[in-house]
Amino acid sequence: MGSLKILGVRIDKVDFEGAVSRVLSFLETDGAKSVFTPNSEIIYRAKDDEEFKNVLNSSELNTADGIGVVYASRILKSPVACRVAGYDLACRLLPVMNERKLKLFLFGGKEGVALKAKEEILKKYPDIDICGVENGYFTDDTHIINHINEKEPHFVFVCLGAPKQENWIHKNKERLNAKVLMGIGGSLDVFAGTAKRAPEFFIKLNIEWLYRLIKNPSRIGRMMALPKFGIAVIKSKRGNKNA
Numbered sequence: 001m002g003s004l005k006i007l008g009v010r011i012d013k014v015d016f017e018g019a020v021s022r023v024l025s026f027l028e029t030d031g032a033k034s035v036f037t038p039n040s041e042i043i044y045r046a047k048d049d050e051e052f053k054n055v056l057n058s059s060e061l062n063t064a065d066g067i068g069v070v071y072a073s074r075i076l077k078s079p080v081a082c083r084v085a086g087y088d089l090a091c092r093l094l095p096v097m098n099e100r101k102l103k104l105f106l107f108g109g110k111e112g113v114a115l116k117a118k119e120e121i122l123k124k125y126p127d128i129d130i131c132g133v134e135n136g137y138f139t140d141d142t143h144i145i146n147h148i149n150e151k152e153p154h155f156v157f158v159c160l161g162a163p164k165q166e167n168w169i170h171k172n173k174e175r176l177n178a179k180v181l182m183g184i185g186g187s188l189d190v191f192a193g194t195a196k197r198a199p200e201f202f203i204k205l206n207i208e209w210l211y212r213l214i215k216n217p218s219r220i221g222r223m224m225a226l227p228k229f230g231i232a233v234i235k236s237k238r239g240n241k242n243a
């Protein structure tokens, strides 16, 4: 599995098949492994934040989430195969979990969201053992860590938004009795039906970001990171050439 660095953040060059098989290989090893899905906003945030950059680079798998990251890899002449968004990766893992009757823990979202996500997932995949749910708003996470450790899940979907989820996973990785910790943002909202994924049309044209902006105009501030990200990538390429 090759990788490239975008503004100092490692992105692994995997397509969906590669990502799924790599994640499944983590089940055969000791200790917890982390999976992050950096998008351009997250990478741009890490640009001047060494600590967060180190957190992102500490994972066992980082997939390219978002067309901005795919374009950046092309600009840097080290293209990734495709976009592997966190929600889509989770969707491809669910049938395998169902077939193998694996244990999944859902962590994140507002009160009731993880429970609703559990109900919806079980409608389609009744053999997944969804062994625990916790909401993502807490002051002390001791009970959450204890709950996860008591259940010993194969997978934990950690859906706290970036950078909270990546920092939480990094901080607690060593003390969690789980195999795969996946930081996948707003995915539980989508599974629960409290947020909608963009229609196919937007996804195909790579303008899912536009759909999310129309639905939630207050995201404009966050989205301004995208052009800044593009400029920083181009500058970093020039910088490397001159180096």
Ligand code: UDP
Pocket: 108, 109, 110, 135, 136, 137, 138, 159, 160, 161, 162, 164, 184, 185, 186, 187, 188, 189
């Ligand atoms: N969230 C949470 N705890 C927090 C902050 C956010 O559980 O302290 C949840 C929030 O309810 C939402 C998700 O994290 O379900 C973040 O969603 P967002 O769309 O911002 O993430 P993205 O997918 O864009 O990374």
